[in-house]
Amino acid sequence: MLFAVIFTDKPGHGPLRAEHLQAHVEWVARHQETVLVAGSLRTQPEAVPKGGLWVVEAPSKEAVLELMKSDPFHRCGLRQEVEVLHWNKALEKKVLV
Template structure:
């Protein structure tokens, strides 16, 4: 199954995000078999991210939750909240990049 995972970061925690960014990027690379797409969300390109979005392939929401709890951004306390939603591609021929 595919899931969209929406993260909200704690406001004012940009320095914590910067401190753990490389560990997070390395973690995403190690889990790209499940985390198909990942990236930050911002109001403007130059803004500090407000959170992130993942597209995850997993057998259940429980597996997604267990996975995200091992992410350095989660373990360092950056995340304020998370929403895990079932997601379906509108056009099957589109490739996730």
């Protein structure tokens, strides 16, 4: 099953995010078979992220929540809110040249 996971960070916690960013990026790389897409969400390209978005392939919502618990951003207390939604892909992947 595919899931969209939307994270909202605690306001004013940019320094905490920066402190744990490298560990988070390494964690995502280790879980790329499950976390298919991951990235930050910002109001402007240069702004401090307000949260993040993942597309995850997992057997259940509970499995997604369990996986998330080991993410350094979750473990350090950065996340204010998380929403896990079932996601249905509408279009097939396009190849960019």
